[in-house]
Amino acid sequence: MSTEILTLFKIIVSAAFVDNIILARYIGLCPYIGMSSSVANSIGMGMAVTFVMVLASIVTWVLWNFIFVPLGLEYLRIMVFILVIATLVQLVEILLKKNVPNLYRAMGIYLPLITTNCAILAVTFLGVDYGYTLLQVVVYSISVALGFTVALVLLAGIRERLRLARVPQFWQGYPIVFVATCLLAIAFLGFKGLVK
Amino acid sequence: MNILIPTVLVGALGLAFGLMLSFLAKKFAVPVNPLVQEVERVLPGANCGACGFPGCSGLAEKIASGEAPVNACPVGGPKVWAELSRLLGQEGSSWEVKRAAVLCQGGKGVAQVVAEYSGVASCKAANLLPGSFKGCRFGCLGLGDCVRVCPFSAIHIDLESGLPVVDWEKCTGCGKCVAECPRKILALVPRKEQVTVACVSPDSAREVRKACARGCIKCQVCVRTCPEGAITFENGKIVISREKCTLCGLCIEKCPTHCIIRVGKTAALLEVRG
């Protein structure tokens, strides 16, 4: 039992910090740059990503292990997984709009952005690649989403501060954001070697 | 066989997902006001956010429901507003066109400077320092946050006075500068000639006198002078009623600190120095 918990803990730390999906793996950069202009936005996006990521990895894990691996259809993985994600996103959008309009208003505008968020697809792939159990996949996807949100909120905080700063003309806008990301990535390099 | 199984399987998945999506889309359909879509079509679609709503679709929703005025989109300008008011059946109703005005005259040589400031050249940053570098806690810092935020380059800092000047020809009344100013010195006013108090300080006469030569000292001479009774003193502030004011200019003459000014008189430029 205790080793199981230890494994889960390891998954959390490595997924959220050591192998941070944005800063160490360069996955999910588009929403990272696009949605980090304010802390409030970034939290909304983080919530939406977490929600879809967990759902998607559960569904794809089940499909994968009970249908596609037994039938030897591994090569259909890309198509099926992305189809599941696209459908899921749309379903979530429809259901939220009707049943929980408040939540829809809070994260609805981010949902369409999620279909093409490579982080989600990457997590479903990595989840089955690593051969995790269902519980581990759930924990893994939550921690990746946590790492994503942390990176997003950190950058949003920096960008809010950056507005006070005088930035050289040609560095205004995206260039300075990438420099900030570079410094964040250096900081996250410090986590490397934490999990053995 | 190699081709049949995957084809059937993925086909079945596609069918299931397709049924699910279209069924749920119908079952849980939220009636969308067709007006919203029409409004959105009229709006510029730049999603710039100058209106303060989440994108053009967000604004379209608010305009259609009447929560936002038809002229809420500053970028679209009168053409879009007219189109929208026609759409909403509000034709002929007059919306107020607004412009930004600077309500402070405490520029160089007018307001007291208590310290030399050499920090980050931004009003927001300077305002974080207790008391800042000016004697008046409410006056313009002149570091130009409004200039930088203006999407239409309608504001510049006047070199002589060190205060921002709004060009009413370029200004669209989007209100970004009003939101940006940490001291709330900028305000949106109707685009027409008017008389207004160019000082937002609520301080007492002695404090104001010490800090600035053009501050309102609440002497209420203007209240007594106005032949129309358009000027009142409410909650420690001078209020000039635009309806009653006849723009006679008596108050401007009588004001001992010259803090009442005429706005929008010549070429729509705000005369900051009265």
Place this chain on the structure above:
Amino acid sequence: MKNILRVALALTVVCVVAACALSVVHVVTKEKIAEEAKKELKEALGVVFPKAETFTPLDLAAFGTLPESKDIQFLEAYEAQSGGERQGLVFKVASTGYGGPIVLLVGVDTKEGKITGLKVLEHQETPGLGSNVAEAGFLSQFLGKSLESPFRVGEDVQAVSGATISSRAVARACAKVAEIVRGEGR
């Protein structure tokens, strides 16, 4: 209702066509992919055991209880043969380095009791530092080493500068393989 069916059918048709196309491509490329994988393995095995001509996979269970720990894992074993005669063994081992497991092949000449070669197949070490353990410069010092050597970084193995942990992982893999082969010999 009609509309629902129409929508669902549209998606189904696209899915069916897509799946059809994919399975055709899959059938065409399947053999080639398997062949490439086999060729790659053969090449890698050839590098760690140049003398042998054929390699046959062995069951790991044949080696009794393997030293299973969180730092090291035995994945596969092959028998290296030349002229139908057993020359040595090749092990595929995963040894934990700095960024994750370093998967490498270790070739052992069982007749002379020597390491015949090493090859790193996969690793996630820091590029520019730890990644150097996959280079010939580091790996060549293991060549021809006796199985009785201690395989300890700092004693008989020179670590890659700035990558002690990665170097240790490789040395550890060799030490464990040597241990097993010695145990088998007795």
Place this chain on the structure above:
Amino acid sequence: MMREFWHYFRNGLLGENPVLKLMIGLCSVLAVSVRVENCLGMGAAVIFVLTCSSLVISLIRNFVPNEVRIPIFIVVISTFTTIVDLVMKAYLPPLSKAMGIFIPLIVVNCIIMARAEAFASRKPPLLAVADALGMGVGYTLVITAIGVVRELFGYGEILSHPVFPRAYQGMMAMILPPGAFLLIGISIALLNWSLKKVKP
């Protein structure tokens, strides 16, 4: 028609370069651009997927019901991505290994989905192909330029051929994530600067 074709092609190349101007498709740019070889492979893969899926989507655009628009587009895109994945595995195994998970991730490369939504689903096939080619080539140019700088300074090599003397110690910063972020920031700043220089 030909005139329009070139117009849209050039648009993707310069005016609306997907990476530097529109800020989409960044993930693969940063992840793959360690070696020029990988960049060229990735560029070719993206051009293929983008062009083929734009063509198909443009052809079927009138039959696609709105409710399942996105699933259908994404199935089309993923089909071509899987084809690239399988073909690369079969005929270029080392390249496929070097790019790892980023080949499957082409499917969610925002460039492709964005172009499908914004362009291919509204325009006739020829123009859709023009746009796709322009965007694809624009993407490849940027990624290769970044790849050249990273490989040159990171390893002292170009296409795995040594350029600098052997004593050259690679700059680790260029290979690691921070360097990639810094480099793309510098490229955008340079682009801003050059655009200002050309037309003040």
